[in-house]
Amino acid sequence: MYILYGSEVSLYTGKIRAYLKYKQLPFTEVLSTISVYKKIIRPKTGVAFIPVVKTPSGEYLQDTARIIDYFEAQAQANTQADTNTNNLSVVPNTPAQHLVSELFALWGDEWLVIPAMHYRWNKDNFPFIYEEFGQVVTPKAPKFIKAYFGKKLAKKFQGFVPLLGITEKSIPYIEDWYENTVLHYLNEHFATHKYLLGDKPCTGDFGLLGPLYAHLYRDPAPKRLMDKIAPNVAAWVKRMNNPNTAHQASTSASNDINNPASTPAFLANDEIPAALLPLLKDMFTQQWPVLKNTSEALTDWREKDASNENTPHFIPRTIGQHSFKIGRSETGNVDEQRFVSSFHQYKLQRVLDVFNSIEKPNPYVMSLLEEVGGVEYMQLDEKDRVTFEGNRLVFE
Incomplete structure (x- = not known):
């Protein structure tokens, strides 16, 4: 079973989640809370970016382009044994x-x-966005609490x-x-x-x-x-x-x-x-x-x-x-x-x-x-x- 560390609000998590689904790869998704960043993402990857995919063998994959490369290379190696794997390749061969x-x-x-x-x-996406970012800080809190703390975190991204x-x-x-x-x-x-x-x-x-x-x-x-x-x-x-x-x-x-x-x-x-x-x-x-x-x-x-x-x-x-x-x-x-x-x-x-x-x-x-x-x-x-x-x- 693969583990996807990411978030619904994250651009690149949406990309790799859809890829894992399409490739029929068994995975579970873990929300990248502040605690997960501190205990897993930073120590295991050396950077603070999501998504991260943990393989069954304990590898931690980061960067969506390289994650897709990893799985496509595996699928290519298994093509002769599994024709359906080849059907699901996302890399054109022409x-x-x-x-x-x-x-x-x-x-x-x-x-x-x-x-x-x-x-x-x-645009008018608030308080929805603040609540979404609040999931990372206080995932079990009521919406108004999530929005309060999420606003502080969101301001960092808004600064970009x-x-x-x-x-x-x-x-x-x-x-x-x-x-x-x-x-x-x-x-x-x-x-x-x-x-x-x-x-x-x-x-x-x-x-x-x-x-x-x-x-x-x-x-x-x-x-x-x-x-x-x-x-x-x-x-x-x-x-x-x-x-x-x-x-x-x-x-x-x-x-x-x-x-x-x-x-x-x-x-x-x-x-x-x-x-x-x-x-x-x-x-x-x-x-x-x-x-x-x-x-x-x-x-x-x-x-x-x-x-x-x-x-x-x-x-x-x-x-x-x-x-x-x-x-x-x-x-x-x-x-x-x-x-x-x-x-x-x-x-x-x-x-x-x-x-x-x-x-x-x-x-x-x-x-x-x-x-x-x-x-x-x-x-x-x-x-x-x-x-x-x-x-x-x-x-x-």
Whole structure:
């Protein structure tokens, strides 16, 4: 039995909970109270981030991307013995879909945090949010007590909002972009597709689910918005959190050798649905300049401090500030400042590694990248790659 340490209010817990359910992995969930942080999460992982998954062998896994890697590697090793395990793989084995899946995983994990944090902390979600955070402090107390103590803890997270570039100046552009680009095109796509790339979820679906569930679906104000203007996205959120029907179809199909087409699968011929193309263009217009600049800033930071004997061994989570643009091309965008997240270098590497693993030449992949403006970014020089020592970033 696996143990998931997390919280309903946590963006990344929602992502990995849905993954564990989809993979039919037996687990129990433990609320990450202050006591759990002190006694388990910090001592066992060396950091203070959730979710954490404890394996039956006593390993403690941290960071959702690496948690999924861990389980997918296990499943791959067991594929020959269990065909249903293979049916439930979330990693496409065709080049374009594999790359697009990782692009959406990166977008969901790191860029959709912007609207997620805005709609949580700048909209009418109280006292619900305070009560949710109060669960961590006083899980057995009445709601009003939870709200009292939860407000104190919530203020800490609320303080991150301007660091993400969410300000009075940028908020109108964030809302216009989220409602008329993100929700609009996802709603169009999920009108005709169960998941991003077919009849079963990929890593990109789980990346999207984090912000689109914990913040933008569970919190009252953005939930009302999603239900109203993007009902197909709301239906997808429910589907991601309740995969029983997909499991039943996969199991029955895998037992029916005369009906292989009924097995939930990714789209044939490495197809990328047309409704996703505007979102891919948006990624390369807004997020990828920030990723490129982050990589450059990390190199500058390393070179600047290379001769300093006090330079920390572990890379700080933030290394200064840089500018970014957000908004829609149709209505204009705005310049704002945000912190430079060194962790984005690791997530950038994951995408570039997928691209570099594709056998060249691949005209279809290159044509797709040309259409969405991604060719240049796939050629980025990874001068200072990062890796993990324990659960903390270091240079390779």
